[in-house]
Amino acid sequence: MIEVEQRIETAPGTVFAVLADGWSYASWVVGASHIRKVDAGWPAVGTRIHHSIGPWPLQVEDVTVVRELEPSRLLVLEARMWPMGKATVRLELAPTQDGATVVAMSELVDAGPGKLLPGAVQAALLRPRNREALHRLADMAVGRARQP
Template structure:
C-alpha cells in the first residue's frame, strides 16, 4: 500500500467539498481525463463516477465507485481502469489546528495485472501520481474556500 499526505490551509469540510463534487474528479485525479457522468447521489456508498482514464485516443472508459464515506472525514473508493485493473483508494481528512487539514491518500491495487507486482514497485508509480493528486486537490479546495469566504486572491 502506498501512502502520501499533505497539509492544506483550509478546514476538512472545504477539502471534502471538492471530494463530494464528482464533476471535479478529473481536475485532481491524475490519469482521469474525462467525466462522462456522475450519479446524482455521489458520494453515497455505491454511487459512481463514469470516467475515462488515459490520453485520447487511447483512453479507457470505466468507473470509480464509493465503498465508504464519512462526510468531512473520509472517502474510500474503488477506482477502475480495465484492462489495467482496479485500486482501493482511501482519502482521510485530519484537522490540524485552526483551518488546516492533513489529507492522507492510501492506494493499493486490488485487481488486475498490477496486483502481481511487489508493493515497492506499485509505490514507484502510485506515490508520485498521488502526491500530484493531493497538490491538485489542495489547490481546488483552497480556491473554493477562498471564493466562498469572499477573500480576494
C-alpha cells in the first residue's frame, strides 16, 4: 500500500466538503479528465462518479465507487480504470489542535495488470501522483474556506 500525507490549513469539514462534491473529482484527482455523471446521494456508500481517465483521445471511461464513509473523517473509494485495473483509495482526515487537517491518502492496486507491478514500481508511479492530488485538494479546500 502506498501512503502520502498532507497538512491542509482548514478544518476537516471544509476538506470533506471538497471530497463530497463529486463534480470536483477531476479537479483534484490526477489523471481524471472528465466527469460524466455523479450519482444522487454522493458520497453515500455504493454511489458512483462516472469519469474519464487519461488524455484525449486515449480516454478510458469508468467509475469510482464509495465503499466506506464516515463524514469529515474517512472516505474509501474503489477507483477503476479498466483495462489497467482497479485500486482501493483510502482518505483519512484528522483534525489538528490548531484547526488544520492532516489527510492521509493510501492506495492499493488490487486488481488488473497494475497489481502485477512490483511494489517499488507502484510506489514510484503512485506516490508523486497522490502527493499532487493532495496538493490540489489542499488548494481547493483552503480556497473554499476563504469564500464568504
